[in-house]
Amino acid sequence: MSRAYNFCAGPATLPEPVLAQARDEMLDWRGTGMSVMEMSHRSDEFQSIADTAEQDFRDLAGVSDDYAVLFMQGGASSQFATVPLNLLGDKTSADYVNTGIWSKKAIAEARRYGDVNVVASGEDSGFTDIPDLSDWQVDPEAAYLHYTPNETIGGLEFDFIPDSGSVPLVADMSSTILSRPLDVSRFGLIYAGAQKNIGPSGLVVVVVRKDLLGKARSIIPTMMDYQVTAENGSMYNTPSTYSWYLAGLVFQWLKGQGGVEAMGRVNARKADKLYQFIDQSAFYANPIRPRYRSWMNVPFTLADDGLNGAFLAGAEARKLLNLKGHRSVGGMRASIYNAMPEAGVDALIDYMVHFEKERA
């Protein structure tokens, strides 16, 4: 067996020890004679898997009892509707910050349910910068303020948490959750699709402050109601049991790595190395204002677009996979989530050096 370095933005690489453990437990989970996939979600065994995963997540992310942690389905995109349906309550509008493609999708979906006030947009900069906080046109009467701390496609990441005053702050943390320490108490709600830093796709983890529960509109589909989900331990229906189990294995692995503080140090080092290399090269470039460069998704272009195909083919020959940039941005993108070892970033830089020497 030979594992590649997989730079895919999502579904993304998972820690190899997690995959090995899942393999070892595949046919017989701890003497039960069953795979986790075959277990009743109402069984004591699965309940223990679910409870442990939730507790480990709470420990890692620093989530207090003021918050419910929900394991929902439908990925992060389903939350684009679930959030307004739950949180608009009696209010008519919500504030959104537009920093790129994922923000735009969240905005478009929220517009189906209420008025959206775009308080700031990075569109003028081509989403390479974040508008100055002092220029944001926030509404103190808004139901909530939504933003995307890490734009996975553009490679733009907030290095601060906006102050939303008494308006609940809502964040789509799909591609940055658990990548570094976070002050959860600043947020009303956080959601994250699992396939970047948590586990398999389809699962979405929601952290919601308990005082925000119970405001859902009456027409909300039951499956989307946070209060119903919380009251039923995320098992109103059959949850995505195997994904939940795998997420739990990832949380255990993360704890073994020293948690998010240790992970944050490694992630900073990985990103710094790659950006430093790009910056000193006349052949590679990254357009994002340095302060807001993502630690998780590093887009870069070659000086000659005509070499993109050759770059990707050479990378693939070295088992450096999925470096092609998003179709909307072009160029390359290296996603270097928690599970991407530092050696993978080193291998990528080695290859980039080699390619530049040969072809530039």
Ligand SMILES: *Cc1c(COP(=O)(O)O)cnc(C)c1O
């Ligand atoms: C990947 C991603 C999504 C979409 O996730 P799905 O699970 O495919 O719905 C939404 N927001 C951000 C920031 C993402 O990175």
